[in-house]
């Protein structure tokens with residue numbers, strides 16, 4: 001394996017084998033208030049919701065992980081089967097590999113499996129010319145959507161990762177216009193990859209015509225740390241140092257959920273690994289909770305293992321709804337959230353809590 005294929009395989013391997021989590025999970029600073037008299041039966045609780053016009057059985061999405069090399073096909077197939085069985089949303093990893101090298105099969109496996117909401121994925125850096133690389137345009141984005149049967153395209157913002165990556169694409173000038181050109185033609189969301197979206201950036205992005213955000217904030221997978229491990233393997237000491245220095249960089253996920261409230265649907269992700277954290281994200285202001293690394297290990301094993309993991313998360317979400325007296329997602333969204341510790345300090349400083 002070499003090039004982009006090797007990079008994709010490395011991301012999975014490093015994510016599974018090394019400690020690449022943020023040092024602090026800010027969701028743990030948030031608390032829901034217990035209701036000792038819920039006045040609703042646990043089984044009666046309705047976790048269903050509608051996101052981008054699609055009905056989901058729970059406000060959950062497995063966000064972009066992989067694609068573009070042999071093993072990715074298994075991961076995507078397992079995730080697609082699990083998400084279809086459970087009625088939740090699924091995103092694929094960056095489709096750049098398919099666009100550059102025609103390697104489509106690891107993405108196509110998620111088509112026609114019955115996933116209620118499918119999200120394609122292209123990087124914002126690929127929408128503008130990079131050194132020795134041409135930009136992807138509307139036509140390639142349409143092909144990428146068609147490849148996975150996508151309802152919506154996620155344009156990922158990953159400049160922290162690109163800056164820490166030995167082979168990173170670090171040209172950023174012109175991205176906003178490129179996103180605007182794309183969002184005029186196809187429904188797009190802007191998606192971070194672990195460093196969060198600020199209010200100012202959310203407002204600028206709203207101006208491009210994107211229909212929503214996945215804020216992917218700091219709390220979970222740190223791509224700066226992932227790239228530091230890869231740089232070490234590649235004996236690139238300078239990039240390794242940069243990756244480590246910026247390992248905790250970013251806007252805490254729950255704070256970004258509050259900052260990016262600009263009137264568009266919002267997916268909260270970054271460090272969400274159980275149903276209680278998902279419930280907190282809904283009460284904080286998100287319409288859906290997103291997860292990547294929490295399901296990766298099971299997705300490598302089988303569709304059944306992935307389904308079991310996600311089923312547990314849905315049950316935990318239901319219990320959190322029960323214990324806050326929320327009969328449905330709308331009621332959960334109206335519940336009070338207590339911010340403590342570091343999240344509180346961030347929230348007060350930025351005036352978002």
Ligand SMILES: Cc1cc2nc3c(=O)[nH]c(=O)nc-3n(C[C@H](O)[C@H](O)[C@H](O)COP(=O)(O)O)c2cc1C
Pocket residue numbers: 011012015063064065066092093094121154156191192193194216219220221269270271272290291292293294296
């Ligand atoms: C192995 C791995 C590969 C990823 N690849 C992509 C990608 O290709 N495109 C993208 O937008 N996000 C990608 N992500 C980022 C996730 O979608 C998510 O935003 C981030 O990992 C934070 O969520 P988590 O803490 O639940 O992992 C990847 C994450 C992991 C763990």
